Amino acid sequence: GENVEQHPSTLSVQEGDSAVIKCTYSDSASNYFPWYKQELGKRPQLIIDIRSNVGEKKDQRIAVTLNKTAKHFSLHITETQPEDSAVYFCAASRGSGGYNKLIFGAGTRLAVHP
Amino acid sequence: EAQVTQNPRYLITVTGKKLTVTCSQNMNHEYMSWYRQDPGLGLRQIYYSMNVEVTDKGDVPEGYKVSRKEKRNFPLILESPSPNQTSLYFCASSSPRSPHNEQFFGPGTRLTVL
Numbered sequence: 269g270e271n272v273e274q275h276p277s278t279l280s281v282q283e284g285d286s287a288v289i290k291c292t293y294s295d296s297a298s299n300y301f302p303w304y305k306q307e308l309g310k311r312p313q314l315i316i317d318i319r320s321n322v323g324e325k326k327d328q329r330i331a332v333t334l335n336k337t338a339k340h341f342s343l344h345i346t347e348t349q350p351e352d353s354a355v356y357f358c359a360a361s362r363g364s365g366g367y368n369k370l371i372f373g374a375g376t377r378l379a380v381h382p
Numbered sequence: 383e384a385q386v387t388q389n390p391r392y393l394i395t396v397t398g399k400k401l402t403v404t405c406s407q408n409m410n411h412e413y414m415s416w417y418r419q420d421p422g423l424g425l426r427q428i429y430y431s432m433n434v435e436v437t438d439k440g441d442v443p444e445g446y447k448v449s450r451k452e453k454r455n456f457p458l459i460l461e462s463p464s465p466n467q468t469s470l471y472f473c474a475s476s477s478p479r480s481p482h483n484e485q486f487f488g489p490g491t492r493l494t495v496l
Contacts, residue, residue: 269441277422302484311472311487312425357424367413367432367478369440370485374424 270295272360274373282381287348289376291358292340298360300368301334301341306355306375316343348380384409386488388473394494395463403458403491405473413476414456415440415485416448418469425472431456463495 271294281287291301299320304312318325318332318341325332329348334341345352355375361368386407395401407414415430417440427440431450445467447459456475460467473488 274424311489312485313487314484317484367430369427369430372417372425374422 270298270360270371272358272371272373274358274376276376277374278377278379280379280381281348283348283350285348287345287352287378287380289343289356289358289378290340291342291360291373292338293360293371294339295360295362295371296339297362298339298371300361301332302359302370303330303332303343304357304359304372306357308354312357345378348378350380350382353378353380384486386473386475386486388471388488388491390491391489392492394496396496397464398462401460401463401493403460403471403473403493405456405458405488406454407456407473407475407486408454409475409477409486410453411475411477411486412453413478414450415474415476416446416456416458417472417474418442419472419490420469428458428471463493465495467493468495469493 274291302317305315306312316332318334329346331344355377357375358373359370361370389404412433416428417425419425426442428446429448431437437448471491474485476485
């Protein structure tokens, strides 16, 4: 079945450094790739997403890149801050119209140390 | 305020004692889902509903039931809970009209089955 693998499972960086989280997916028909952030004790919230017709999308300090040929996508956080500490989930689905099931990765726990 | 609510937020119960976790959304969303979150496994879909009286199994439906009698409500029922259902549960809603297909998550229900 469809599968999304996410690496690393934990990531520790110093404040100001960059952080990169990588995901690979198995369903070649997937064309929508969101990233969710879950702060401690809170619900997951969408922070950025990308569709298959673009290779990169940026929003301030976060960016997502997509390589459809290799079936992988990555989240990049620059100039990390302590408030970036959270669990990040990648996901993949087949589209944005109608109901499209999201397949989530296992999550990456990011710790940003002051 | 647009939101998804769940009750209860915390529940400790014993094996075999039927329980229901309620979920309600006030955004008039067609789609609703239940997920469970376990360490190292990410978010796995239990059941989903595309509209009133339309429900279907997700990836891990065994031991769970759902119903969708009203658009705003999507309760999760555990007829005979077992310890392996100890987990963090999230309800989510979304709409085909959403430009980002964003899933809005509830605050979560932490269930412990003894």
